[in-house]
Amino acid sequence: MSAGPATRPGTAAWARHAALWRQPWQARQSQRGWRSPWLGPVVQALGCIGLALAWPARANLFLALAALVALAWHGWLLVDGLMRQNQPALARLLPGHVQALRLQLLAQLGLLLLLAWAVLVLAFGPGRPWLWLLLPGVVMLAWLPREPGLWLLVVLANPLLPLWAWAARAQQAAPGLQLLGLLAAAALVLASVGQGGAWHRAQAARGERWRRATLAQREGRPTPAATLGWLGRAVTRLFDWPRRLWRRRVLALGAAAPLPARLDLGLGLGGQWAELAWGAVLLFGGILTTLGFNAAAHAGRDLQGLADVARFGVCIGAYSMIASTLYGRLGPLWARRREQALLALLPGVPAHDLAAQERRWRREYAMAWAVATSAVLAVGALGSPGSLDYVAACAALCLPLPWLAQHLQRRLQGPPTVAVLAIVPVLAAGLAWPLQQLGVPAPASLAAGGLAWWLLARRHDTQALALPVGRAG
Amino acid sequence: MNTAFPTPTSTPTRGSGLGLLAQHGEPAASVDIDGLTLGYRGRPVLQGLDWRLQPGQVVGLLGRNGAGKTTLLEALLGLRDPQAGRVQLFGQPAARLDDAARARIGYVPQASGLFEELRAGELLAYFRSFYPRWNEAKVQALLQRWAVPLDVEIGRLSGGQQQRLAIIRALAHEPDLLVLDEPVASLDPLARRDFLRELVEQVLDRGTTVVFSTHILSDLERVAFNVAFLQGGRIALQAPLDELLAEALVASGPEPLLQGLPAAAVLARSSGRRLLRGVAESQLPAGVVAQRASLEDLFEALT
Numbered sequence: 001m002s003a004g005p006a007t008r009p010g011t012a013a014w015a016r017h018a019a020l021w022r023q024p025w026q027a028r029q030s031q032r033g034w035r036s037p038w039l040g041p042v043v044q045a046l047g048c049i050g051l052a053l054a055w056p057a058r059a060n061l062f063l064a065l066a067a068l069v070a071l072a073w074h075g076w077l078l079v080d081g082l083m084r085q086n087q088p089a090l091a092r093l094l095p096g097h098v099q100a101l102r103l104q105l106l107a108q109l110g111l112l113l114l115l116a117w118a119v120l121v122l123a124f125g126p127g128r129p130w131l132w133l134l135l136p137g138v139v140m141l142a143w144l145p146r147e148p149g150l151w152l153l154v155v156l157a158n159p160l161l162p163l164w165a166w167a168a169r170a171q172q173a174a175p176g177l178q179l180l181g182l183l184a185a186a187a188l189v190l191a192s193v194g195q196g197g198a199w200h201r202a203q204a205a206r207g208e209r210w211r212r213a214t215l216a217q218r219e220g221r222p223t224p225a226a227t228l229g230w231l232g233r234a235v236t237r238l239f240d241w242p243r244r245l246w247r248r249r250v251l252a253l254g255a256a257a258p259l260p261a262r263l264d265l266g267l268g269l270g271g272q273w274a275e276l277a278w279g280a281v282l283l284f285g286g287i288l289t290t291l292g293f294n295a296a297a298h299a300g301r302d303l304q305g306l307a308d309v310a311r312f313g314v315c316i317g318a319y320s321m322i323a324s325t326l327y328g329r330l331g332p333l334w335a336r337r338r339e340q341a342l343l344a345l346l347p348g349v350p351a352h353d354l355a356a357q358e359r360r361w362r363r364e365y366a367m368a369w370a371v372a373t374s375a376v377l378a379v380g381a382l383g384s385p386g387s388l389d390y391v392a393a394c395a396a397l398c399l400p401l402p403w404l405a406q407h408l409q410r411r412l413q414g415p416p417t418v419a420v421l422a423i424v425p426v427l428a429a430g431l432a433w434p435l436q437q438l439g440v441p442a443p444a445s446l447a448a449g450g451l452a453w454w455l456l457a458r459r460h461d462t463q464a465l466a467l468p469v470g471r472a473g
Numbered sequence: 474m475n476t477a478f479p480t481p482t483s484t485p486t487r488g489s490g491l492g493l494l495a496q497h498g499e500p501a502a503s504v505d506i507d508g509l510t511l512g513y514r515g516r517p518v519l520q521g522l523d524w525r526l527q528p529g530q531v532v533g534l535l536g537r538n539g540a541g542k543t544t545l546l547e548a549l550l551g552l553r554d555p556q557a558g559r560v561q562l563f564g565q566p567a568a569r570l571d572d573a574a575r576a577r578i579g580y581v582p583q584a585s586g587l588f589e590e591l592r593a594g595e596l597l598a599y600f601r602s603f604y605p606r607w608n609e610a611k612v613q614a615l616l617q618r619w620a621v622p623l624d625v626e627i628g629r630l631s632g633g634q635q636q637r638l639a640i641i642r643a644l645a646h647e648p649d650l651l652v653l654d655e656p657v658a659s660l661d662p663l664a665r666r667d668f669l670r671e672l673v674e675q676v677l678d679r680g681t682t683v684v685f686s687t688h689i690l691s692d693l694e695r696v697a698f699n700v701a702f703l704q705g706g707r708i709a710l711q712a713p714l715d716e717l718l719a720e721a722l723v724a725s726g727p728e729p730l731l732q733g734l735p736a737a738a739v740l741a742r743s744s745g746r747r748l749l750r751g752v753a754e755s756q757l758p759a760g761v762v763a764q765r766a767s768l769e770d771l772f773e774a775l776t
Binding site: 222262344347469 | 547552572573575576580582584588589590591595599600601602603604628
C-alpha cells in the first residue's frame with residue numbers, strides 16, 4: 001500500500017483556511033439566484049450615490065453610509081458562511097477545524113473592523129471614537145448566526161444604552177485598558193465558534209429548524225410544525241386559526257363542500273381570505289387604536305393633513321395585502337406538484353381545465369379589492385382636494401392584478417418570481433401621483449380600471465389552464 | 474454471480490405469459506401503451522415503449538436508478554404528456570380520463586410526505602369526499618394494524634407511517650388499477666410483509682391490476698406474478714415470474730460454443746456467458762455449463 005503525497009503542515013493549514021474561506025462563496029454561486037443577496041445593498045448604494053450627487057454638501061455622509069452598509073452586508077455573508085461550517089459533529093471529530101474557523105473569523109472580522117473604521121475616519125475625521133463604537137457591532141455580528149434573537153436585543157437596547165459615552169470613555173482610557181478591551185472583544189468573537197458541546201448542538205438543531213422553515217416558506221410549502229419551536233407555533237396559531245377553521249369546515253362537509261373549495265384545500269391555497277381578513281383586523285385594528293390614542297392626545301390636529309400623508313402608505317399597504325393572496329398562490333402551485341399528481345387522479349377534479357377555479361380566484365380578488373378600495377377612498381375623502389383622485393387612480397391601477405397573476409400561473413415552469421406582482425402596488429402608488437397632477441378625476445380612473453378588467457376578460461389566452469403537475473423543475 | 478451482461482438481444486415480449494394481447498371481444502386492457510416516448514430537456518428517458526397490462530395482472534416493474542420507472546408510471550397515469558405515442562387506461566386516453574375511470578385508479582407516489590399540513594384523519598376525510606366508493610372498515614382495520622395515528626400532522630409522522638398512510642389511502646376506494654412507485658421502500662420488514670399480504674388479498678379478492686416498481690427483489694418474489702424489466706427506455710422483457718425463474722438459465726463456457734446457441738433463446742449476453750430462456754439444459758452443447766438464473770441474475774442482465 002502506498003502512502004499519499006506528502007504535504008507540509010504549513011501548506012495543509014493554508015489549504016484548510018482557503019477551503020473554509022471559499023466554501024460559502026462556492027455554495028452561494030451554486031444556488032439559484034445567488035445574486036439576489038446583493039440586490040438590496042446595491043439598490044441602497046445606488047440610492048446613496050444618487051443622494052450624494054443631489055446634495056454634494058452631504059456627499060461624505062451618503063457615501064460613507066453606502067460603504068458601511070456594503071461592508072456590514074459583506075461581513076454578514078462572511079460570518080454566516082463560516083458559521084454554517086461550524087457544525088457540532090465537525091467540531092468534535094475534525095481535528096483543527098474549530099481552531100481554523102476561529103482564526104478565519106478573527107482575521108476577517110478584524111479586517112472588516114479596520115475597513116469600517118477607515119471609512120468613518122475618511123468621511124468624518126479621526127476625532128471621534130469610531131473604533132470603540134464599531135467594536136460591539138463586530139462582536140454582535142459574530143454571534144448573530146448562532147443567536148439570531150440578539151437582533152431583538154440590538155433593536156430594543158440600542159436607544160437605551162449610552163454607547164457614545166462609553167465609546168468616548170474607552171477612547172480616553174489608558175492604553176492598557178484599551179488593550180484589555182480589544183482582547184475581551186477578540187475573546188468574545190472566538191467564543192462564538194462552538195466546540196460541539198450540548199449548547200452548540202441545541203443551537204445547531206434550532207438553526208436547522210429555522211432554515212427548513214424559511215426554505216419551506218420560500219418555496220410556498222406549508223411550514224412543518226416540527227420545524228417551529230413553541231414560540232413559532234404560538235405565533236403561527238395566532239394568525240392561521242381562520243385558515244384552520246375553514247379547513248375543518250370544508251372537511252366536515254365532505255362531498256357536500258363545493259368542489260372549488262375542496263380543490264383549494266388540496267392545492268394548499270384555501271382559507272387565504274379568512275387569514276387575510278384576520279390579519280387586516282389585527283393590523284388596522286392596531287393602527288386605528290394607535291391613531292385613536294394619538295387623536296385623543298392631540299385633539300384638534302389637522303385630520304386633512306394626516307390623511308394626505310397617510311394615503312400613500314394606506315394605498316400601498318391595502319393593495320399589497322390583497323395582492324399577497326395572488327402571488328402567495330404561485331409558490332404553492334409550483335411546490336405542490338407532487339400533491340397535484342394525486343389530485344389530478346381524483347374523480348371530479350378538473351386538473352386540465354381550471355377555468356372555474358380561476359374565475360373563483362378573480363371573483364375573490366374583486367371582492368377584496370372593493371373592500372380595500374372603500375377604505376382607501378374613505379381616507380382620500382378625508383384629505384385635501386385631489387386626494388380622492390389619487391387613491392382612485394391607485395385603486396384602478398391595482399384592479400387588473402389577477403390577470404397578471406393568471407398569466408404567470410399558467411406559464412409556471414419553475415419556482416415563481418413574485419417580485420413583479422409584489423411591486424405593482426408600489427408602482428401604482430407612484431404612478432397615481434402624476435395622474436392626480438394631470439387632473440384625472442376619480443370616476444374616470446375607476447371607469448378605466450373597470451374597462452381594463454372587461455377587456456382582459458374578453459382576451460383569449462392560448463395557454464392551457466392546467467395544473468403544473470408533471471412539469472419538470 | 475457477478476456477471477455483467479450488456480444490452481439484451483431479445484425484443485420486448487408483449488403478451489408473454491399472462492400479458493397476452495387482447496383479442497377481439499375481450500375487455501379493454503387496464504393499461505395499453507404504444508410507442509411512448511418521453512424525455513427531459515433533450516435527454517430521452519422512454520423511447521417508443523410498448524406495454525400492455527390485462528385486468529388482474531400483478532406486475533413488478535424493475536429497472537436501475539434513473540431508468541425511467543417513475544416517469545413511466547406517471548406517464549401511464551396521464552400525469553406526464555408523452556412526446557410521442559399513446560397511453561390508454563381502461564380504453565380511455567390517460568390524459569383525459571373521465572370520473573368513472575379515475576375512481577378506478579389508486580396511486581402511491583414515490584414521495585410519501587405529501588399534504589404535510591393535514592392530519593392523517595383529515596387527509597383520509599379529504600380523499601373520501603371525492604370517491605363514490607370508500608371501504609371505511611378496511612381503512613380502520615389497516616390504520617389499526619399499521620398503527621398510524623389519525624390526529625398527528627402528516628409532516629410529523631415517520632417516513633414509514635407516511636408510507637403506510639399513502640398505501641391505506643390508495644387502497645381505501647378499492648381501485649381496479651393500483652399503481653405503486655417504490656411502495657415499500659420506507660417500510661420495516663413486518664410492515665412490508667403486511668402490505669404485501671394486503672396486496673395479494675386485493676388481487677385475489679377483486680381482480681385488481683397492480684403495477685409496482687421496487688428495488689427489493691425478495692418482495693417481488695413474494696407477490697409479483699409478472700415482472701417487467703425496463704431498460705434503455707423500453708420494456709426489455711415481461712413474463713410470469715415463476716415461469717421465468719423456471720426457464721431462465723445462465724450458461725457459461727467457451728465463446729465459440731456459446732455463439733452456436735439459438736439466437737432466439739438468448740436474452741442477454743456477455744463475454745463467456747449467456748442468459749437463456751426456453752432452452753433445456755440437455756439441449757446445451759457439451760462444454761457449456763448452465764445454472765438456474767435467480768431474480769438478481771435477471772435484474773443484472775436485463776436492466
